[in-house]
Amino acid sequence: MSADLLIEEVHFRRDWINPYFLGRKSLLVNLSDLAAMGARPYACLLSLGLPVSLLGEYFEKFIIGFLEECDRFEIPLMGGDLSRSEKVVVSVSVVGYLASKGPLYRSGAKGGDSIILIGDVGVSELGLRLIRQRSSKCMSEIADLPSLESWADGPDSYRWLLAHFLPEIHLEAAMWLQEHELANSMIDVSDGLGCDLLHILEESKCSAEIRVEDIPVPPGADRITPASRELILDGGEDYALLFTCSQEQLERLKQSYPPAFSPYRVIGRIVSGEAELRLVSDSGSEVYHRKGFDHFS
């Protein structure tokens, strides 16, 4: 079971995202939480708080988007609540199950494990920056992919916006890893790669080294510059999958990883020691300091 709260002006701005995309994204980010445990989604609940003025078209578009993702993943919306609220409040709960074996936790990483990434990081952040840069009110009017593509004016920026509005979640890959016992620990990257890897390290009581050069940079971003380094380490909301596995598991993974899934990349390894993340590159190494999103900062 998992729940996520999305609040206007904390998690999103109403003039920066159309309710149709917000509806779709609201379910996706919750399914990503289930994916992080290797669970198969079973059902969901949706509670919405809305200003009275948004009860018509806004509400309808949100629900259309939300139910589209329910259909795609074959998850029934089992109930929920609707209330008046000054700001838009979206509260989604999801329930999943495990066909066999226990769930994957953040706490299972072991010294010697490889650290593996499935999916992109930093791409959603580029989408957000683009929207912020243009600070375009008409963004909230864009409610379908063709309009989004033409607003984007280029394939790279279109990919950034897609990553921001409709993040690709790696549910099938996550369930496959759980079923085949190919991960010791797992998390979805919602706050940022550095920050979420630290969550694994803290709960597993171990240390890690990653090679920044082995993390792919977003399309259209520069090669390894300080700016793109920050982007891939601290950019949030990509919902990539981050997990650790032993060398034996990694061998089995290499032999059987389904080509239909997004490619995996070994980006580092777990070592014993304090919960600390060391960034290694050809030019030397340094300790990573958390910059991930803090809702209360």
Place this chain on the structure above:
Amino acid sequence: MSADLLIEEVHFRRDWINPYFLGRKSLLVNLSDLAAMGARPYACLLSLGLPVSLLGEYFEKFIIGFLEECDRFEIPLMGGDLSRSEKVVVSVSVVGYLASKGPLYRSGAKGGDSIILIGDVGVSELGLRLIRQRSSKCMSEIADLPSLESWADGPDSYRWLLAHFLPEIHLEAAMWLQEHELANSMIDVSDGLGCDLLHILEESKCSAEIRVEDIPVPPGADRITPASRELILDGGEDYALLFTCSQEQLERLKQSYPPAFSPYRVIGRIVSGEAELRLVSDSGSEVYHRKGFDHFS
């Protein structure tokens, strides 16, 4: 599965309820939704939105209250979310299960059914009126039952306040009715007796007559006056249980109803016809018009 959203200034006022009582009540009202279906609670999720200034003591008291009720009903808190928010937002989800047979719905009432009430109505509303009347800021400081009792200055008003802060939910009675197949339809009275009975009538496509004299008035309230009539028909948040059953079921109920449960009262009957509620008394009869709480009015 069921979910409820409680939003500051829509569902509660921060200066009128201590976070400890709010935490307890938040779980109770959700369990009442499960009770309405005859389901046994299994687990819950809690998402909280809080202003930064309330992250300390307020948050702690809320959680203490919430977990106290989790303990009492033996339901684990399985997860949730915490976010910054301008107003306090409480979003609770609960999951229950049925040992056998299907759940009870609002849509199962049949012509000839008796309408039965378990628990009080109008009492919570009297508690709310007392708080509003005294509009006492110190109300939010009252965080335990002895302080509440001494603030109440009388056994009746203490009962009103208890009903408002810690409604008695009829979970065991509801599960018993479901297990023994002694109800055709059921609902919990959260918006008001009249309004919630209309929900049954609308979903069951039938009509009802109730005898207002057969509904108990709250302790300390006058006998049947227009004011107390409105109180018992429109007072919300008592979480009484309202159900319908056939004459055969009623006979079995009379013979086997456990004395440990709150007493049941037959207050009327279902008849065929449009979804309409008729109030019958010695002096005549009239059609009831909905006055229940509308979050968007």
